Amino acid sequence: MTANFAFARAAWPDVFEDASRAESYLSSDPRSACFYSRRAVEQLVGHLYDVLDLPVPYQDDLAARINDAGFARVAGVGIGQKLNLIRKLGNQAVHAQHAIRPDIALAALRELHHVLVWATFRHSAHPEAVPTGEQFDPQLAARAAPLTRDDVQRLAARFAAQDQAHARALADRDELAAEQAAEIEHLREQIAAAQATNHGPDDHDYSEAETRDLFIDVLLAEAGWPLTDPRDREFQVTGMPNGPGVGFVDYVLWGTDGLPLAVVEAKRTRASAQVGQQQAKLYADSLEVAYGRRPVVFFTNGYEHWLWDDEAGYPPRQVAGFYTRSELELMIQRRSTRLPLSGAAVDAAIAGRHYQAQAIRAVGDAFDRKQRQALLVMATGSGKTRTVIALTDQLTKANWAKRILFLADRTALVKQAANAFKAHLPGATTVNLVTDRNAEGRVYVSTYPTMMNLINETSDGESGSMRRFGPGFFDLIVIDEAHRSIYQKYGAIFDWFDALLVGLTATPKDEVDHNTYRRFHLEDGVPTDSYGLDEAVEERFLVPPRGVSVGTRFLRQGIRYDELSPAEKEDWDALDWGEDGTPTSVEADELNRFLFNEDTVDKALATLMTRGYKVAGGDRLGKTIVFAKNQAHAEFIQRRFDEQYPEHAGHFARTITHSTPYAQSLIDDFSMADHAPHIAISVDMLDTGIDVPEIVNLVFFKPVRSKSKFWQMIGRGTRLRPDLFGEGQDKQDFLVFDFCGNLEFFSQDLPGSEGSIQKSLTQRLFEARLGLITGLDRVQLDRELRSSTADTLHRIVAGMNLDNFLVRPARRWVERFAEAAAWDELTLEDAGEVLMHLAGLPSSVTDDDTDAKRFDLLILRRQLAQLDGDLVAAERIRQQVQAIATALLSKSAIPSVAEQLVLLEEIAGDDWWVDVTLDMLEAVRLRIRALVRFVPNVTRPRVYTDFIDELGEVTEIVLRQTTPGTDLERFRAKATVYLRQHEDHLALQRLRRNRQLTPDDLSALETMLLASGAGSKADIELAAAQAQGLGPFIRSLVGLDREAALESFARFLDGSRFSVDQIRFIHLIADELTANGVMDAGRLYESPYTDRAPSGIDYLFDETDVTAIVKILDDVKAHVRPEDVA
Structure with missing residues (x-):
């Protein structure tokens, strides 16, 4: 057998050695496999810098080298992503305490294989050795004895020391450096000679007539290309570097002027799309000579599509589909009409502050350098929207952008942004897609879910069904409050559109999640530009927060029965605690979730009313937002306020949440300086998007652990307000009353969490069934159960609509696993691909019975626990299933339940569970799942108390520097x-x-x-x-x-x-x-x-x-x- 990386031996001997070692550890030691994969990449990148004569970046480490603009132009986005992934997996292998999963190691090796194929074929003296049509085959991997984590760390240290010693030797010994320089120069000559004869990809395994895939025709038709003219396909060109000197372009896309706009080179789906890159370039060269204009280059294998506008100076980038005629014509026009942004004017009437102009200049500099993403960190209240409006104006006038998409996560924010664009750019038609889905314009403003739905909409056109919003529709996309959860939920939007991307966030730059920086192809902690709260305060554009920590015993420690007075104990015993019975304590995090204590809220309100900033000559509490834990908590706070302060007649404090009828009218009233309400009690709704300069008090009555959310909430009070306290008495700061330890948390260098996106029940079921299949394969048991489970997953995949833009990127795997035979035997690699690419996708195979699906998941987890030998989990789930059976026994009057009484009685007892088999559990699932909806929902009743709470010491907390400096x-x-x-x-x-x-x-x-x-x-x-x-x-x-x-x-x-x-x-x-x-x-x-x-x-x-x-x-x-x- 030939090793997976044998083709790289001659070109990169040391890289081959590390890659081979990585491969040998695949099955025995995933940690070492990842480590050596990273080592191979480090060696390879170093060689590429040498042979390509690239300038070493300012920070000479692997991360900086991979992300450097010069290297990125050579590697392109796709290879860069692979290199970054291998780097991160290698770092994880060295430093992580937990075990590295085998599928992670396999992923690293597969990516390494892709990288080495690219590097050896494009940038070595031995391109002829590259098997471009092959993928990494784990069956070819040798097996080496595993290493411990300490061994890997020692290896990492040893290699680092060796590299440093070599670098010092080069620096100290001129003759050694001269020898290496000569070797590199000789290698460059060899590579140049080899690449000069490497005119195209190795195609001996297939003929051009068989390469076209119907899916490419569908995509082209979707973009408005009917392909009805004979010259649209197999167009003959001359001047090709082959014997006859001719070639046949798979597709030529023609402009209205009769000149070619683009070439499309299609390869078989089993080959890499990059196989066609050089051939497509040669076709573009020939057409440029013949017609005097260079076409845009597309190369594709039907699954992956790449766009290459080399005339404009961009490297190839992966796109979701093809451009329309008008979009391609505009792209080509911009080659000559687009102006450098470094000299483009910024309208000071829109964004007149120096830091806004600086941010726009920083984005322009990034775009001029062919970067396509930019991230702006700007404090809430510093004018992010005005900044992007001025940026939009600049890009439009400089012929960089025609259509712009502004995305926000709330309808109110969309409305605000639309109004701002209309006010400051009246000449650009602004469309609010939330309220007017069919309108046309230049600036489109939308929520993420609205745009997700609109992308899938089609209309009839010349070529059949056309998408309204194709990949090339927008030139610029602006993301309001860019953070990890947005990409986790809606990342498909940014993968779909091939547009310049600008992200906005108020989260301090050193607290922005590293995944966000990766999305924008930036180093961690180094945004395109930043203007933090501390700078804005220093320059008097915003006011700072003054933190006031106010603890109560119950909010910090909970309520203990033993610590209550005798009278309070009597009240405790008399309360209706529900079916769980009377507890001996209520923990702090349960307070204001189901137990609401009057005295706790009264003391918090009294603190606010006595210590909060006052206006109107000190007679009235200033505008205040109270951040409550939930709807019931918010309503309880309002009731207590009305009872404690009846003189305000119920107008002073109002609950404003998504459940509040006519909430917008209350927000409008709250936004008026002298109009009630003066206290807005909110759950999530007012965390962002409300701009009321008069706000001088914020009350945190709930714990917050998301850094981005915390700083958004703080931002509600940062706006300037002249003469707020009287003539010449401006707002200087605002108070943050914290009852739940948030200030202490965010004043320390603690790892705040941005949370994780909850997987849907449907996805969890899919993953559990996949796990059951692989578990059954491992022990070779229950073929019937395996077959039925595989059949379920096969039907789900077969029901995935390839026209859905969420499904389309996974077309390769959908087509494969929509065939029933693909499920007969699943390798671990197959299962990993299904899990990675298919588990979360929508399907026409649905089940609306949520209760039944939850029961399915419960039984599946019991089956998995039994396969894995997890006795604790198995016992816990047994008790849950028995509780469901017991509850159903009380519903015997229902005929369908009565039919299963014997089974229900059996599983409610203990004997049935002795030596229970997987098939027995499956039978229970099938017979009981439809009955679960009859089980009454048991909810914990709300408990209202009036126990005496103790107010802790009121202390001022200085928030940690809000924008920690860049490293x-x-x-x-x-x-x-x-x-x-x-x-x-x-x-x-x-x-x-x-x-x-x-x-x-x-x-x-x-x-x-x-x-x-x-x-x-x-x-x-x-x-x-x-x-x-x-x-x-x-x-x-x-x-x-x-x-x-x-x-x-x-x-x-x-x-x-x-x-x-x-x-x-x-x-x-x-x-x-x-x-x-x-x-x-x-x-x-x-x-x-x-x-x-x-x-x-x-x-x-x-x-x-x-x-x-x-x-x-x-x-x-x-x-x-x-x-x-x-």
Whole structure:
């Protein structure tokens, strides 16, 4: 047998070695398989940087190398994603405490195989060795003895040390570096020669006539291409690098002017789509020569579709389908009409604040550099919507965007955004798709679910059924409040549309989930631009929160029966606690969920009313939002307020939730400064989207652990409000009353959770049935049960509609597993693919009986527990099934229940469960599932109490810095790269040549740093503070000109009284000044100075000379501090 990676042996010997080791650990040691996969990728990426002569990024690690724009242009999005996945799985293998699953290792190896096929075929001297039509075959893998986690960590450390030693050797030995450079140059020549003869993909396994797939015709028709003209297919071109010099383009898409707009190269579905890339390029070359215009390139295998607009400077990218004629014509027009965004004007009437313009410039810079995603971190209240409206205006005028989609997660936010676009861009027709689904315009505003539904809508066109919103419909998509849960729920939207993507979030940049950064192809903690709450407060665009922590004993500790008074114990015993009986305690997290205590709420309201900010001369509580735990809690708070403060006649505090009738009218009233209600009690509804500058009090009456949600809630109070407390008495801050420990939680560096998306019951059933099949295969039992379970899953997959855009990306697997024979035998790899690609997809095979489905899942879990030997889970589920059977026995008057009484009595007892088999459980499931709906729902009754609570100490909590700085080392590195690219700047020249800086020089240097995009104003200030000044900080980045460093010592060295050792010591100081710009005198007593003078400078120089040298160092430092000059 030939190993999976044998083709890479000659091209990349060391990569082959690591890949082979990874393969050998596949079945025996998944952790080592992932580790060596990452090691192979690290080696490969290093080689590619060498042979492609790519500049090393500012942060020379694997993450930065993979995500660097230069490398990304070579690799493309798809390969980049694979490399990042292998990198992350490898890191997980080294550091994770838990075991690495075999399917994870298999995924890493499959991705590694894809990467090596690409790299060897495209960028090696041996493309002929690549089996482009083959996939990774786990059956070919050898088997090696497993390693422990400690072994893997030691290996990682050893390899890192070896790499560092090699790098040091190259740096220290010029001859070794020269040898390696010569080897690389020779390799480049070999690769160039090999690639020159590699004119197209290896196609010996198939003929061109068989490659077209009907699905491609369907997709083209969907985009408005009827393909009725003979020239649309198999169009002959000349100038091809083959014997006859001719070729036949699978599809040519023609413009209204008779010129080709695009070529489509189709390969068999069993081959990689990239197989057709070079052939498609050659066709485009020929058509460009013949018609004078370069067409856009599509290459596809029917499952994956790639678009390549190389004329515009973009690498190939995966798309969901094809563009329409008008969309392709616009794409080609933009090659000549699109203006650089670096010089495009920003309308200050829309976004006039400096940080808004900076954000727009940062996005423009990213787009100019061919990046297609940007992430803006902007504090709530800083004008995110205005910023994207001005960005939209700029992109439209610069011919980058014609149609824009703005997505938000709530109808109210959609309404606000639509109104804002209409107000600031009256010339662009704005459509609210929530209220007017059929309207046409330039700016479309929608909720995520609405757009999910609209994508699947079709209409009749020239080519048949056409999608209204095809992949190329929008040029720009803006995501309001971009975070992980949005991508988990609605990521299919962003995969469908091939548009520029701008994400907005108020979550501090170091708290944005790493998955969000990955979605935008950014490094963790480094958004495209950021403007945090601390900066906005400092510049007086927003006001800060003042945290007030208020604990009550019950809210923090719960209620204990033993701690109640005798009278309260009597009340406790008299309460109706439901079927579970009287408890001995109620935990803190259960308070305000089913138990509501009057005194607790009364004390919280009293704290608010006495300590909250007042307006109207101090006579009225200012606008306040109370964040309640649930609807019942909100209503209870309002009842207690009305009872405690009857003088307000029920108008002062109102519940405003999604369940409140006419909630919008209440919001409108609350938004009016002097109009009741003045307290809005909300559950989720007012967390975002409400803009009331008069809000001065927020009350957290529920625990929050999502960072993004917490900062959204805090943002309700940040708006400025002049004259709020009277003429000249502006709003300076706002109060945050916290009764549930949120301030303490978010003031510490704790791992807040963004939550996870709950899988649907249908998906959980699918996954459980798949698990049952694989479990039965493992033990080779119950073929009948396996067959019926597989048949169920087969029918579900067969019912998946391939026209649904959610299903379409999984077409490869739907087609395969829609065949009944595919389920006869499932390998672990098959099961992994089904789980990954099919489990959550919609199907026409549905079951509306939720109760029956829950019972199905219960029995399935019991069967799985029995297969896995999980006795604890099996016993727990047995008790649940017995409880259901017991409840049904009381419903014997129902005929269908009466028919199953004998069975119900058996499973309600214990004897039936002795040696119960999987088939017996399945029979119970089939006979009982339809009866479960008759089991009465048992809900815990609400309990209302009036026990005396204790108010804890009221303390002020200072929230942790709301926008923690970007990682300082990365900030320094980025700033250094930028400054060295602009060394001809006058102020920078003065700094490097040791000339005295002026305040104007410092101001110019700060402007340069801000323009670099390396960090925010707060980052610069933090770095400057640590360096004891902006001048010293910048000097530490760019160093001192060596001539200037030596010149500073020229007068000191004048004459011939110093020895060679003394002069070399001075030159050593000059070396450090050249590298670091400034130097403390204390360094003169450390290495490398003590290497030449054992006791430091005093060993070589007398006291007078030492004083003179220290004075010179102080003068060099003073030259970068204008304030040091008298």
